[in-house]
Amino acid sequence: MSTALTEHHVPSQEPEEGLPQIQGYRLTRVIGHGGMSIVYLAEQASLEREVAIKVMLPEALADEVSRRRFENEARTIARLEHPHIVGIFEIGRTRDGLPYYAMPFLAHGHLGQREFVQDGEENGHARVRAILQALLAALDYAHARGVVHRDVKAENVLFDEAERPLLADFGIALRRFGPRVTTAGMAVGSTAYMAPEQARGEDVDARADLYAVGVLAWEMLTGQLPFLAGDALSMAVMHAQDPIPRLPRHLRHWQRFLDRALAKSPSQRYRSAQQMRDALERVPRRSGQALGRVTGTSHRAMAAIRRWPRTAWIGVVVLAAGATGLALRQGQPGPGTFFRATPGPAAESDPALPTPGAVPGASIIADPGSSMLRPLPISPAERYVIAAEQQLASRNLTAPEGANAFESILAAWKADPAYQLVPVVAGHLIDALGDEAQRHIRNGDDRRARDYVQQATALATQTRQAASPAMARFRARNRTALQARLDRAVEKLDRAGALQVVDSARTLGVDPATLSAMAAKAQRLPQPGSTIDDDGTRLARIDDRIIAVSQHDVSRGDYARFADATGREAALCRERVSLLRIVAPRSWKSPGFEQSTQHPVVCVSWEDAQAYARWLSQRTGRHYRLPTVTEARALPGTRGPKPVSEWLGNCGPDCSQRISAGHSWRGASGMRPLDSQRGYDDVGFRLVRDP
Structure with a gap:
């Protein structure tokens, strides 16, 4: 998941509907989501500051x-206090019991939004060095x-107001959870920056982070990634197998x-972030400075060798191994290994690593049994998957006919159900359908929401994704949006509206347990005309x-308590001067x-009545006010004989x-x-309360 601690837009001041409830925070909107969490922009009430909250x-x-x-x-991560690490303010649970943690909200963009190659070579490279030094210092710590x-x-490299780079989102830096795998079988992490051992799903250590820093350095210097592929699987294979460009x-x-930094074997990379920082200091400041033992001639020679076809490389390596007997002495490679490195005396001591194919002090032996060394078969589903990704990017989810992601994914499934990227892109479409369903639920358009629910369900059923994390997210988000609508109806004491939300939840496929809880909540709301509180109020429907x-009406005793508490002076009471x-x-x-104290209070001005309503609202935390003319015509008790007339709110x-x-x-x-x-x-007043 791309971290969502940063955004260039001005934050909305009004909260989105259906957001999690967290004591001490007011969540306003979603600013990012991924496979394991959603990140929200929030205001921390105690300090009146904006924060980012990640909810699992x-x-x-x-x-x-x-x-x-x-x-x-x-x-453990929260204890990482470093000037180039985004800290964690607080850890807790939402009202629904989901773990969350609060972090700074950094609004100055991330590294992927900066272009160093356009700053000029000297300025751009100086900035690259400074950022790499900061990140390596953070990782060393x-x-x-x-961790x-x-x-x-x-x-995940963000910038604060002083333009300092900060490393963010240690969200999957969990030391003892063991390897975790997505539905497509790819190890956790972003494939474009993934170390070969991480792409293979093996246990990783600090050297995987250093590999990713190497990818970042390449990207900052050139403006593009070192390996580019059309899908995540091909990208992972390139990191594990292809020579460094x-x-x-x-x-x-x-x-x-x-x-x-980008060596295929962890043993051939820098041993630590500090060693990588030291090596960074030795990088010449500009092209043409001495490069140590690697001369321009050797560069040209190596460039010519690197143009050899892969079969020639394998042949040379196998012949070399046979001539020296290294393969026999080292034995067979372990399971899942792509390459086997035989360490030499200079493997760790020499910071200058020659070009790929000539690792210092080591011989790389290809494993003939490794499927990764064989060309990957082209799946007949691939063209449909590519089309689906393009249609998703254009938001052509289910229309137009013949050119939408829904039809393309089903075609990919029929062409090759075993193709690993089919469930991945199906999950992306389910997430997109979930966005639309949730939006229509929030807006009260249940008919359109039902269309998206039916389409997501049909897609999941036909591609065997009914139990996938994407469908779990889809159902959870719909439940959240419906419960938010129900909460609004309950807050307004709108029993009919609450029951309508329950009916909508039933047609939108909400699970029975949640549906039963929602129905009970709606049924507990009182009917119009029934007494709802100990203050003697009754519900009334006005339009x-x-x-x-x-x-x-407010009694003389009630008003006396107000006057004593506030010291309000009595208004004059007579129509004529006498x-x-x-x-x-x-x-x-x-x-x-x-x-008596129970009779309606009279001889109070309209301003007295307003002051009483404000005092009662502050004391009880509810909103009391004078009724309007429209409400007065419809309220019970205003027609027929009464001891006093009533002040209304209208001019x-x-x-x-x-x-x-x-x-x-x-x-x-x-x-x-x-x-x-x-x-x-002959004029008193009574109050109405907005639920």
């Missing part, structure tokens, strides 16, 4: 034992603590350094919205008639006046615009 997929760590082992390894990265590649003339002073309505206002001013405490002719509505003991009815700063002895 359920199928990547299927049981509690593997999850605990993963967390232990992540803690990690290796000394028993092998195993996935060093351009996308020759650099162009102006870069030949780097050749000796890269020949040793397409559900609100919670207080059954009673001597009585001066002699015996009226207020909610003394409205001119007897009231009158201007907003110095507010609307009161309903009958009162004075007999007033309908909608009245009143002074918002004055209280009236």
Whole structure:
């Protein structure tokens, strides 16, 4: 998986729907995903900073034992404190129990987005040297603590605000998990940077990381990879078998350094990152400087030899082995070996490695029984797989007819079901179909989502991928999107909407256990008209919205508690100026008639009612407000006799006046615009709550 700690886009401020819940963080959107994890952009609430959070997929760590082992390894990685290693802030579990860890969010791009060959030879090469020194220092530090990265590649070299390179994503640097293999049978790691022993699925050590650094050096110097192939399998074979290519003339002073870094046998590479750093210092600063024992003449001679066909090479090596008896003395190569190296006295001591085919102090003997030395058969499925990859890149997933990835993969399967790349590209299509299904689920377009579910299921069934990690991801992402929709309906107390989500989940093939839990959650929501809380509110449907309505006006006792807590002064309460206002001013405490604490409070202004709603919202953590005119017409209790009219949230002719509505003991009815700063002895208020 390409690490997703970096992105050039301005982060969205609104969270995507259906994201994992992690205490202390607000996840906003996906910024990358791969076979074992998804990376999210998030805000850490306590420090108000952006972070990247990697959440492992359920199928990547299927049981509690593997999850605990993963967390232990992540803690080991978190202890790597180095200026050129991206650290880990925190390790934990999501609300659903999935392991995660939080890392810095670096927004200055990765190494694959930089072009050093365009900086001019001197400046570009200086920058290449500086980056290589930084990466090798980071690896030397990690290796000394028993951690092998195993996935060093351009996308995992990020840049901070000071343009320092940092090595990221030690996510598969797990020391004791043993070799892991993908569905296509390829070892974990990015094939373009993969050491030969890693491509063969063998145990690897620190020297595999040094090989990958050699590939990075080649890529930075030339602008392209040393080995290029149309698919992952062919790329792995080239790393394991093909000779190291020759650099162009102006870069030949780097050749000796890269020949040793990219040696096929780990024993012929640099012993450590520090030794590789020392060798880097000895690389001439420009082409034409002395290259030690390898002269221009020997370069030309070796170049001519390297143009020999492979059969000539094998013949020469076998004759040489027969003449010296080395093959007889060394015995037969072990299982899975492509080459066998017989060590010589200078194998480790000489930092200058000649060109491939002439490893210092060693003779390379081809294993005639190795299938890797024979040309790979061309599968009849290959052309369909290539077409499918191109169609995936163009997002032609299931259309147009005759030129889409779905049909191409099925054609590849029919042509050669055993071809290893068929399940790989089928998994890529299932992931792409999952993107579309999840998008339509979030948008409430269940019909289109069903189409993608049916297509993914049909593809998986016909290519025997029903139990594949890709289908597990597909189902998990659909569940997440549906549960997010259900949570929104529950939050709004929308029982009908929640039940609709359950129906959608049933038609989208959600597993029975999850479906049962979703249905129970929806059924627990109250019906409109039922009491839902201890504050005496009832549900009411207004158009397409559900609100919670207080059954009673705010009482004199309730308002007294608010006034005592806030020290709010009483508003004036009379419609006309009179001597009585001066002699015996009226207020909610003394409205001119007897009231108990249970009677509706009157003589409070619209502004008093607003202040009460804000106070109650802050105290309870819920959102209380005055009803609108539309809501007042539909709310129970506003029609027919009532002791008081009610303040509403709407303005009158201007907003110095507010609307009161309903009958009162004075007999007033309908909608009245009143002074918002004055209280009236027949006007009280009640509140509604947005769920």
